[in-house]
Amino acid sequence: MAYGRNKRKATKAALTRFENYFQTIKSNRNLSQTDLVELKMRAQRADQLLEDFNAAQLKIAATETDIDFDEHDSESEQFENKFYRITSEASKFLIDQMQPQVLTPNVETNLASNSNDDLANIRLPPINLPTFDGSYDQWLFFRDTFNSLIHSNFKLTPAKKCHYLRLSLKGVAAETISSLEISDANYDVAWNILNERFENKQILVSNHVTAIFNLPSLSRESGRGLRVILDGLQKHMGALTVLKMPTEHWDALICHIVTGKFDNVTRRAWDSKTFIEELPTYKELIDFLKDRCRILESFENSCFRNASNKIERPRQSHSNFHKNTSQSFVATNSNKKCxxxxxxxxxxxxxxxLQISATEKLNNAKQMKLCINCLSIGHATKNCRSSGCRKCGIFHHTLLHFNRTDSGTVQTNNNNTSTSSYFNSTETDLKDVATTSLSTHVMHTPLIYAPCSLVVNEKPNSNTVLLSTAIIKVFNTTDKSHLCRVLLDSGSQSNFNSERLCNLLQLPIENIKHSITGISQKIETINSRVFAKVQSNFSNFEANISCLVLKSITGNIPAISFDSSLLHIPKNIALADPDFSSAKPIDLQLGADIFWELIHIG
Known part of the structure; x- marks a missing residue:
């Protein structure tokens, strides 16, 4: 009679010991292959415990006459429930640990052989081994990935695991275990060394917190920049959560740090959200960033498509074709040093x-080795292309003109020649020039002719060439217009935008690599491009254009201001640039791709 009860007691104790062992194995994050094999053997042995218990129960029922069958049945039910719960958990745990399949150094995952024929023929792409170079911010990802693919795979021998571990390590991490040979005994040693070396919670937390503080600050509104902030924030906050840091209590701190990285437009959009009763939460910040990125990226893509539709690439011969190369020839006279x-x-x-006589002027010009015809340096008089003296037509500058009297004697110019008297003498010439050359500044003529050069003399022989300029509207990312002075250049294959205008409009900048060729075949590399919408200041014509970004496009145009009233332009003509005679900077240059559209519109 005592034998049956002792057998039942021993069986229940054996099941309890298996349960305690399984719970210990389950809580261990760094299981070795030996641990898994031992668990499997114990689980197989535990399968016999139910039979042993039932045999003991039958023995008790057969030998004892005063048995309480209700209590006897309850004992059997409790044991069976406990048995099936523990063994099913152990079986599932073993299946989960056996799931990764590593067949090659690239870790391929194949479908089970008993799957249907269609799925069995599908070959999945290889899963590359994770790599680790010793960076603390990459340790958690490497540890979890390697543990899932290699470390917990009981089908691999420790020697193979050690080989895969060596293949995965680079730099400092590889040097940490470089002294260990590849063997079964050394794998656990190597894995433990890496865990002790890089499982440094203090350093890991410090690195991720520092990375959040070092997220990039934006100077202008940019979908790409906000995406970098969003991705970085989610990555580091996720890692800190895995490290069991109380990130759920950091909402106010994170919102303060991240919003300090915003540009002015994004910061105003964030501040416009009302948080009256409660402080903004981390989730609200993430939702705001996602919506903002979606809107800006959609806008930038739309600008890119519209600009691409407007841009016509010039045809080039095969021998002269260069990728991402354009030409621009804009020259202004900016040397004003006397x-x-x-x-x-x-x-x-x-x-x-001007105060000295013509003879003294001539002598000084010769001493300074100036061109006698234009009083400039850098070329000989015989090579000068200026027209010569405006008084006698001889090949010398007007300031060097000698007046001849009827008696044949030579007299010099009046030293007090004023600007107004000179303009009076040349006013007729200017009228003639204006009638044929000012059409590039007129917007409402039936037809705008090709641009011409207009030479205006403010002082004797002071040449100023007028280039085609206009005042137009340029729109920022919020569709607000700004007036901008542009240069119309039919000789340029690209449009150009100054950094000053980009900062003013806060246009999103795209990083590119583009070469432009200018005067004397000088090549310059451009690294930035923006897309903008422009509109006429007089009509509804508008266009989306792509512009290369330069620090500055050119000097003031014209180089010297002059009195436009001397040209006697009819007052009923509206000029594209009403203040074309004032020396002012240029922030936008429109090239040939849009120039002829403007000419066609008129």
């Missing part, structure tokens, strides 16, 4: 030079 007094003005406007 060669006579070394002050900041041109020599033919120099008060000291």
């Amino acid at each position: 060669t006579f007094c070394q002050k900041e003005h041109l020599i033919y406007t120099c008060p000291q030079f």
